[in-house]
Amino acid sequence: MDNKIKLIVILGPTSSGKTGLSIKLAKKFKGEIISADSRQVYKGLNLASGKVTKKEMAGIPHYCLDVSSVKKRYASQEFKKCADVAIKKILSKNKIPFIVGGTAFYIKALTGEIIAPEAPPNPELREKLEKKTTGELFIMLEKLDRRRAGTIERFNKRRLIRAIEIIKYTGKPVPERTDKTNDKNVLYLGIKRTKKELKKRIESRLAERLSQGMIKEILNFHESGVSWKRLEELGLEPRWVSSYLKKKISKEEVERRIIRDSLLLARHQMSWWGRDRRIHWIKNQTQAERLIIKFLK
RNA sequence: GGGUGCGUCGCAUAGCGGCAAUUGCAUUGGGCUGUAAACCCAACGUCUUAAUUGACUACGUAGGUUCGAGUCCUACCGCACCCA
Numbered sequence: 119m120d121n122k123i124k125l126i127v128i129l130g131p132t133s134s135g136k137t138g139l140s141i142k143l144a145k146k147f148k149g150e151i152i153s154a155d156s157r158q159v160y161k162g163l164n165l166a167s168g169k170v171t172k173k174e175m176a177g178i179p180h181y182c183l184d185v186s187s188v189k190k191r192y193a194s195q196e197f198k199k200c201a202d203v204a205i206k207k208i209l210s211k212n213k214i215p216f217i218v219g220g221t222a223f224y225i226k227a228l229t230g231e232i233i234a235p236e237a238p239p240n241p242e243l244r245e246k247l248e249k250k251t252t253g254e255l256f257i258m259l260e261k262l263d264r265r266r267a268g269t270i271e272r273f274n275k276r277r278l279i280r281a282i283e284i285i286k287y288t289g290k291p292v293p294e295r296t297d298k299t300n301d302k303n304v305l306y307l308g309i310k311r312t313k314k315e316l317k318k319r320i321e322s323r324l325a326e327r328l329s330q331g332m333i334k335e336i337l338n339f340h341e342s343g344v345s346w347k348r349l350e351e352l353g354l355e356p357r358w359v360s361s362y363l364k365k366k367i368s369k370e371e372v373e374r375r376i377i378r379d380s381l382l383l384a385r386h387q388m389s390w391w392g393r394d395r396r397i398h399w400i401k402n403q404t405q406a407e408r409l410i411i412k413f414l415k
Numbered sequence: 416g417g418g419u420g421c422g423u424c425g426c427a428u429a430g431c432g433g434c435a436a437u438u439g440c441a442u443u444g445g446g447c448u449g450u451a452a453a454c455c456c457a458a459c460g461u462c463u464u465a466a467u468u469g470a471c472u473a474c475g476u477a478g479g480u481u482c483g484a485g486u487c488c489u490a491c492c493g494c495a496c497c498c499a
Binding site (some may be wrong): 131155156157167178191192193194195196197198219221222223224225226231232233234235236237238239252266269270272273274275276277280281284292293294295333351352353354355357378379380382383385386387389390392 | 455
Protein backbone atom coordinates (compact mmCIF):
# COMPACT_ATOMS: atom_id res chain seq x y z
CA MET A 119 0.00 0.00 0.00
CA ASP A 120 1.20 3.47 -0.84
CA ASN A 121 2.66 5.25 2.14
CA LYS A 122 0.73 8.40 1.58
CA ILE A 123 -2.61 6.75 1.82
CA LYS A 124 -4.53 7.56 4.93
CA LEU A 125 -7.19 5.20 6.14
CA ILE A 126 -9.56 5.52 9.01
CA VAL A 127 -10.77 2.29 10.55
CA ILE A 128 -13.81 2.21 12.79
CA LEU A 129 -14.16 -1.04 14.61
CA GLY A 130 -16.16 -2.50 17.46
CA PRO A 131 -18.45 -5.34 18.35
CA THR A 132 -21.85 -5.98 16.86
CA SER A 133 -24.49 -3.40 17.76
CA SER A 134 -21.93 -1.03 19.19
CA GLY A 135 -23.00 1.84 16.96
CA LYS A 136 -20.35 1.78 14.26
CA THR A 137 -22.75 2.51 11.45
CA GLY A 138 -24.27 5.62 12.88
CA LEU A 139 -20.98 7.09 13.96
CA SER A 140 -19.22 6.32 10.71
CA ILE A 141 -21.84 8.07 8.65
CA LYS A 142 -21.68 11.19 10.76
CA LEU A 143 -17.91 11.24 10.56
CA ALA A 144 -17.81 10.54 6.87
CA LYS A 145 -20.15 13.45 6.29
CA LYS A 146 -18.05 15.77 8.34
CA PHE A 147 -14.69 14.78 6.86
CA LYS A 148 -15.61 14.12 3.24
CA GLY A 149 -15.35 10.41 3.61
CA GLU A 150 -16.81 7.39 1.95
CA ILE A 151 -17.38 4.09 3.63
CA ILE A 152 -16.08 0.60 3.00
CA SER A 153 -17.94 -2.01 4.97
CA ALA A 154 -15.78 -4.75 6.44
CA ASP A 155 -18.43 -7.22 7.39
CA SER A 156 -18.43 -10.84 6.36
CA ARG A 157 -22.24 -11.06 6.25
CA GLN A 158 -23.24 -7.78 4.75
CA VAL A 159 -21.47 -8.72 1.54
CA TYR A 160 -24.43 -10.91 0.65
CA LYS A 161 -27.28 -9.59 -1.41
CA GLY A 162 -30.62 -9.80 0.29
CA LEU A 163 -29.23 -10.57 3.71
CA ASN A 164 -30.33 -7.23 5.02
CA LEU A 165 -32.22 -7.41 8.28
CA ALA A 166 -30.43 -10.59 9.24
CA SER A 167 -27.02 -9.00 8.92
CA GLY A 168 -28.05 -5.62 10.29
CA LYS A 169 -27.09 -3.92 7.08
CA VAL A 170 -27.26 -0.15 6.73
CA THR A 171 -30.28 1.07 4.87
CA LYS A 172 -30.22 3.50 1.99
CA LYS A 173 -31.86 6.06 4.20
CA GLU A 174 -29.29 5.70 6.95
CA MET A 175 -26.49 6.15 4.45
CA ALA A 176 -27.67 9.72 3.99
CA GLY A 177 -25.99 10.00 0.65
CA ILE A 178 -22.61 8.68 1.70
CA PRO A 179 -21.42 6.03 -0.76
CA HIS A 180 -20.86 2.59 0.72
CA TYR A 181 -18.63 -0.07 -0.80
CA CYS A 182 -18.39 -3.84 -0.52
CA LEU A 183 -21.99 -4.33 0.43
CA ASP A 184 -24.17 -6.69 -1.63
CA VAL A 185 -21.24 -7.92 -3.67
CA SER A 186 -21.99 -11.64 -3.50
CA SER A 187 -24.83 -14.10 -3.60
CA VAL A 188 -25.47 -16.29 -0.58
CA LYS A 189 -25.25 -19.21 -2.93
CA LYS A 190 -21.53 -18.62 -3.18
CA ARG A 191 -19.09 -18.52 -0.38
CA TYR A 192 -17.30 -15.24 -0.06
CA ALA A 193 -13.67 -15.24 1.05
CA SER A 194 -11.55 -12.64 2.73
CA GLN A 195 -9.36 -12.21 -0.32
CA GLU A 196 -12.32 -11.21 -2.41
CA PHE A 197 -13.03 -8.65 0.19
CA LYS A 198 -9.50 -7.38 -0.02
CA LYS A 199 -9.80 -6.94 -3.75
CA CYS A 200 -13.11 -5.20 -3.40
CA ALA A 201 -11.74 -2.89 -0.76
CA ASP A 202 -8.59 -2.09 -2.68
CA VAL A 203 -10.61 -1.06 -5.68
CA ALA A 204 -12.88 1.01 -3.49
CA ILE A 205 -9.98 2.76 -1.81
CA LYS A 206 -8.55 3.79 -5.16
CA LYS A 207 -11.86 5.07 -6.28
CA ILE A 208 -12.45 7.04 -3.11
CA LEU A 209 -8.98 8.57 -3.25
CA SER A 210 -9.42 9.51 -6.86
CA LYS A 211 -12.40 11.58 -5.76
CA ASN A 212 -10.23 13.18 -3.13
CA LYS A 213 -12.19 11.69 -0.34
CA ILE A 214 -11.16 9.75 2.71
CA PRO A 215 -11.77 6.00 2.99
CA PHE A 216 -13.45 4.90 6.20
CA ILE A 217 -13.21 1.17 6.84
CA VAL A 218 -16.09 0.24 9.06
CA GLY A 219 -16.96 -3.17 10.33
CA GLY A 220 -16.81 -5.94 12.83
CA THR A 221 -14.88 -8.56 10.89
CA ALA A 222 -11.35 -8.23 12.17
CA PHE A 223 -9.95 -10.75 9.76
CA TYR A 224 -11.13 -8.69 6.83
CA ILE A 225 -9.68 -5.51 8.23
CA LYS A 226 -6.36 -7.18 8.82
CA ALA A 227 -6.34 -8.63 5.34
CA LEU A 228 -6.90 -5.15 4.03
CA THR A 229 -4.22 -3.40 6.05
CA GLY A 230 -1.74 -6.07 5.07
CA GLU A 231 -1.30 -7.60 8.47
CA ILE A 232 -2.49 -10.90 7.21
CA ILE A 233 -1.41 -11.77 3.73
CA ALA A 234 -2.97 -14.64 2.00
CA PRO A 235 -1.19 -16.54 -0.75
CA GLU A 236 -3.01 -17.01 -4.00
CA ALA A 237 -4.18 -20.58 -3.76
CA PRO A 238 -7.73 -21.37 -4.69
CA PRO A 239 -9.62 -24.00 -2.74
CA ASN A 240 -9.05 -27.51 -3.97
CA PRO A 241 -12.17 -29.53 -3.16
CA GLU A 242 -10.73 -32.94 -4.00
CA LEU A 243 -7.70 -32.37 -1.85
CA ARG A 244 -9.83 -31.08 0.97
CA GLU A 245 -12.08 -34.07 0.85
CA LYS A 246 -9.13 -36.40 0.94
CA LEU A 247 -7.42 -34.61 3.80
CA GLU A 248 -10.64 -34.33 5.73
CA LYS A 249 -10.50 -38.06 6.36
CA LYS A 250 -7.18 -37.84 8.13
CA THR A 251 -6.71 -37.06 11.78
CA THR A 252 -5.19 -33.80 12.94
CA GLY A 253 -2.16 -35.77 14.08
CA GLU A 254 -1.58 -37.19 10.61
CA LEU A 255 -2.11 -33.83 8.99
CA PHE A 256 0.32 -32.21 11.35
CA ILE A 257 3.03 -34.72 10.47
CA MET A 258 2.35 -34.10 6.79
CA LEU A 259 2.68 -30.39 7.25
CA GLU A 260 5.82 -30.76 9.29
CA LYS A 261 7.46 -32.55 6.39
CA LEU A 262 6.32 -29.95 3.89
CA ASP A 263 6.93 -26.80 5.86
CA ARG A 264 8.64 -26.87 9.23
CA ARG A 265 8.22 -23.18 9.82
CA ARG A 266 4.49 -23.12 9.40
CA ALA A 267 4.14 -26.30 11.43
CA GLY A 268 5.74 -24.42 14.26
CA THR A 269 3.19 -21.63 14.26
CA ILE A 270 0.02 -23.47 13.36
CA GLU A 271 -2.61 -24.64 15.82
CA ARG A 272 -2.01 -28.38 15.87
CA PHE A 273 -5.60 -29.41 16.41
CA ASN A 274 -7.15 -26.98 13.99
CA LYS A 275 -8.01 -29.23 11.09
CA ARG A 276 -9.29 -26.49 8.87
CA ARG A 277 -6.04 -24.57 9.09
CA LEU A 278 -3.88 -27.64 8.69
CA ILE A 279 -5.70 -28.52 5.51
CA ARG A 280 -5.47 -25.02 4.17
CA ALA A 281 -1.75 -24.84 4.86
CA ILE A 282 -1.18 -28.07 2.96
CA GLU A 283 -3.43 -26.84 0.18
CA ILE A 284 -1.34 -23.70 -0.19
CA ILE A 285 1.91 -25.62 -0.33
CA LYS A 286 0.60 -28.10 -2.88
CA TYR A 287 -0.64 -25.30 -5.09
CA THR A 288 2.28 -22.92 -4.91
CA GLY A 289 4.96 -25.55 -4.54
CA LYS A 290 6.46 -23.37 -1.85
CA PRO A 291 6.21 -23.09 1.91
CA VAL A 292 3.49 -20.90 3.36
CA PRO A 293 4.75 -17.32 3.29
CA GLU A 294 5.51 -15.79 6.62
CA ARG A 295 3.08 -13.39 8.21
CA THR A 296 4.27 -9.89 7.60
CA ASP A 297 2.98 -8.23 10.72
CA LYS A 298 3.75 -5.03 8.97
CA THR A 299 1.04 -2.81 10.21
CA ASN A 300 1.18 0.41 8.27
CA ASP A 301 0.55 2.26 11.52
CA LYS A 302 1.38 5.59 10.09
CA ASN A 303 -1.30 5.37 7.52
CA VAL A 304 -4.12 4.01 9.54
CA LEU A 305 -6.11 5.59 12.31
CA TYR A 306 -7.88 2.99 14.39
CA LEU A 307 -10.96 4.14 16.23
CA GLY A 308 -12.67 1.59 18.43
CA ILE A 309 -16.03 1.61 20.08
CA LYS A 310 -16.18 -0.22 23.35
CA ARG A 311 -19.35 -0.96 25.29
CA THR A 312 -20.06 -2.61 28.57
CA LYS A 313 -21.77 -5.93 28.39
CA LYS A 314 -24.89 -4.46 29.88
CA GLU A 315 -25.06 -1.67 27.35
CA LEU A 316 -24.40 -4.04 24.54
CA LYS A 317 -27.10 -6.39 25.64
CA LYS A 318 -29.64 -3.62 25.69
CA ARG A 319 -28.66 -2.47 22.23
CA ILE A 320 -28.71 -5.98 20.86
CA GLU A 321 -32.16 -6.60 22.30
CA SER A 322 -33.76 -3.50 20.96
CA ARG A 323 -32.15 -3.85 17.58
CA LEU A 324 -33.33 -7.42 17.32
CA ALA A 325 -36.88 -6.50 18.24
CA GLU A 326 -36.82 -3.87 15.57
CA ARG A 327 -35.52 -6.17 12.89
CA LEU A 328 -38.03 -8.85 13.76
CA SER A 329 -40.84 -6.38 13.40
CA GLN A 330 -39.47 -5.33 10.04
CA GLY A 331 -39.69 -8.84 8.66
CA MET A 332 -36.46 -10.62 9.39
CA ILE A 333 -38.19 -13.98 9.51
CA LYS A 334 -39.75 -13.38 6.14
CA GLU A 335 -36.36 -12.49 4.75
CA ILE A 336 -34.95 -15.86 5.74
CA LEU A 337 -38.03 -17.68 4.54
CA ASN A 338 -37.64 -16.03 1.15
CA PHE A 339 -34.11 -17.30 0.88
CA HIS A 340 -35.24 -20.79 1.63
CA GLU A 341 -38.07 -20.60 -0.85
CA SER A 342 -35.71 -19.40 -3.53
CA GLY A 343 -33.66 -22.54 -3.10
CA VAL A 344 -31.07 -21.77 -0.46
CA SER A 345 -30.64 -24.88 1.67
CA TRP A 346 -31.18 -24.92 5.40
CA LYS A 347 -27.61 -26.00 5.77
CA ARG A 348 -26.34 -22.96 3.96
CA LEU A 349 -28.65 -20.67 5.90
CA GLU A 350 -27.40 -22.12 9.11
CA GLU A 351 -23.81 -21.28 8.32
CA LEU A 352 -24.68 -17.79 7.23
CA GLY A 353 -24.71 -16.38 10.70
CA LEU A 354 -26.56 -16.47 13.94
CA GLU A 355 -29.75 -14.83 12.84
CA PRO A 356 -30.29 -17.06 9.80
CA ARG A 357 -29.31 -20.07 11.87
CA TRP A 358 -31.86 -19.62 14.63
CA VAL A 359 -34.59 -18.29 12.39
CA SER A 360 -34.16 -21.39 10.23
CA SER A 361 -34.55 -23.55 13.30
CA TYR A 362 -37.76 -21.74 14.03
CA LEU A 363 -39.01 -22.10 10.47
CA LYS A 364 -38.33 -25.81 10.70
CA LYS A 365 -40.45 -25.77 13.86
CA LYS A 366 -37.62 -26.93 16.03
CA ILE A 367 -37.69 -24.03 18.45
CA SER A 368 -40.22 -21.43 19.53
CA LYS A 369 -40.17 -17.78 18.64
CA GLU A 370 -39.13 -16.83 22.16
CA GLU A 371 -36.29 -19.28 21.91
CA VAL A 372 -35.15 -17.66 18.67
CA GLU A 373 -34.83 -14.33 20.40
CA ARG A 374 -33.10 -15.82 23.39
CA ARG A 375 -30.52 -17.58 21.29
CA ILE A 376 -29.84 -14.69 18.96
CA ILE A 377 -29.21 -12.41 21.92
CA ARG A 378 -27.02 -14.98 23.62
CA ASP A 379 -24.97 -15.67 20.49
CA SER A 380 -24.68 -11.99 19.65
CA LEU A 381 -23.03 -11.40 22.99
CA LEU A 382 -20.74 -14.31 22.35
CA LEU A 383 -19.90 -12.90 18.96
CA ALA A 384 -19.18 -9.53 20.50
CA ARG A 385 -16.77 -11.19 22.86
CA HIS A 386 -14.93 -12.92 20.05
CA GLN A 387 -14.80 -9.75 18.04
CA MET A 388 -13.23 -7.93 20.95
CA SER A 389 -10.64 -10.63 21.42
CA TRP A 390 -9.05 -9.48 18.17
CA TRP A 391 -8.50 -5.99 19.42
CA GLY A 392 -8.24 -6.28 23.16
CA ARG A 393 -4.54 -5.66 23.45
CA ASP A 394 -3.94 -3.73 20.28
CA ARG A 395 -2.26 -0.54 21.36
CA ARG A 396 -2.85 1.24 18.09
CA ILE A 397 -6.53 1.54 18.74
CA HIS A 398 -8.01 4.67 20.18
CA TRP A 399 -11.02 3.67 22.21
CA ILE A 400 -13.34 6.58 21.84
CA LYS A 401 -16.09 7.65 24.17
CA ASN A 402 -17.99 9.98 21.89
CA GLN A 403 -18.11 11.62 18.52
CA THR A 404 -16.23 14.74 19.60
CA GLN A 405 -13.30 12.70 20.69
CA ALA A 406 -13.32 10.85 17.39
CA GLU A 407 -13.38 14.14 15.50
CA ARG A 408 -10.40 15.49 17.38
CA LEU A 409 -8.38 12.39 16.62
CA ILE A 410 -9.30 12.56 12.97
CA ILE A 411 -8.32 16.19 12.66
CA LYS A 412 -4.95 15.43 14.17
CA PHE A 413 -4.51 12.41 11.96
CA LEU A 414 -5.32 14.25 8.74
CA LYS A 415 -2.95 17.12 9.37
C1' G B 416 -55.87 -45.30 46.56
C1' G B 417 -52.40 -49.20 43.71
C1' G B 418 -47.98 -49.73 40.51
C1' U B 419 -43.52 -48.23 37.97
C1' G B 420 -39.62 -44.90 37.00
C1' C B 421 -36.77 -40.64 38.08
C1' G B 422 -34.29 -36.65 41.35
C1' U B 423 -26.13 -35.46 39.85
C1' C B 424 -22.00 -28.75 39.36
C1' G B 425 -26.78 -22.73 35.42
C1' C B 426 -29.44 -26.31 31.78
C1' A B 427 -29.09 -31.12 29.64
C1' U B 428 -26.55 -35.80 30.30
C1' A B 429 -22.85 -40.23 32.13
C1' G B 430 -21.64 -42.76 36.19
C1' C B 431 -19.59 -52.62 37.46
C1' G B 432 -19.31 -49.84 45.77
C1' G B 433 -12.96 -46.74 45.55
C1' C B 434 -15.28 -40.11 42.52
C1' A B 435 -14.46 -33.78 43.20
C1' A B 436 -17.64 -37.44 39.75
C1' U B 437 -18.53 -38.09 32.32
C1' U B 438 -20.10 -35.48 28.11
C1' G B 439 -22.67 -31.39 25.48
C1' C B 440 -24.42 -26.37 25.87
C1' A B 441 -23.81 -21.98 28.56
C1' U B 442 -20.00 -19.06 31.34
C1' U B 443 -14.80 -16.98 31.57
C1' G B 444 -10.14 -16.40 29.24
C1' G B 445 -6.79 -17.16 25.09
C1' G B 446 -5.65 -17.97 19.87
C1' C B 447 -6.26 -16.99 14.72
C1' U B 448 -1.92 -16.87 7.28
C1' G B 449 -8.05 -17.40 1.33
C1' U B 450 -14.97 -20.69 5.19
C1' A B 451 -13.42 -15.80 10.18
C1' A B 452 -20.54 -14.62 12.95
C1' A B 453 -16.24 -20.02 10.76
C1' C B 454 -12.46 -22.75 13.20
C1' C B 455 -8.94 -24.16 17.45
C1' C B 456 -7.16 -24.28 22.74
C1' A B 457 -7.72 -23.75 28.11
C1' A B 458 -10.30 -23.02 32.86
C1' C B 459 -14.87 -24.01 35.16
C1' G B 460 -17.12 -26.71 43.98
C1' U B 461 -14.28 -23.85 47.94
C1' C B 462 -9.70 -22.99 50.18
C1' U B 463 -4.85 -24.33 49.98
C1' U B 464 0.54 -26.17 47.78
C1' A B 465 6.61 -25.60 44.70
C1' A B 466 3.51 -29.56 42.82
C1' U B 467 -0.78 -33.89 38.57
C1' U B 468 0.16 -31.09 46.97
C1' G B 469 -3.33 -31.18 50.93
C1' A B 470 -7.94 -30.32 53.23
C1' C B 471 -13.04 -29.37 53.33
C1' U B 472 -17.95 -29.42 51.25
C1' A B 473 -20.80 -31.94 47.44
C1' C B 474 -24.99 -36.30 43.53
C1' G B 475 -33.50 -34.39 46.65
C1' U B 476 -33.91 -35.05 52.64
C1' A B 477 -33.02 -38.23 56.95
C1' G B 478 -31.23 -42.63 58.58
C1' G B 479 -28.91 -47.62 57.74
C1' U B 480 -25.47 -51.58 55.58
C1' U B 481 -20.06 -51.31 54.41
C1' C B 482 -12.98 -50.45 55.59
C1' G B 483 -15.35 -47.33 51.85
C1' A B 484 -21.97 -45.18 49.15
C1' G B 485 -23.79 -40.76 43.83
C1' U B 486 -23.95 -46.07 43.29
C1' C B 487 -26.98 -51.08 47.95
C1' C B 488 -31.29 -50.91 51.90
C1' U B 489 -35.41 -48.14 54.60
C1' A B 490 -38.48 -43.98 55.25
C1' C B 491 -39.83 -39.24 53.73
C1' C B 492 -40.28 -35.14 50.10
C1' G B 493 -40.73 -33.73 44.90
C1' C B 494 -41.59 -34.91 39.73
C1' A B 495 -43.24 -38.10 35.58
C1' C B 496 -46.03 -41.95 33.64
C1' C B 497 -49.48 -46.12 34.03
C1' C B 498 -53.77 -48.57 36.55
C1' A B 499 -58.00 -47.15 39.47
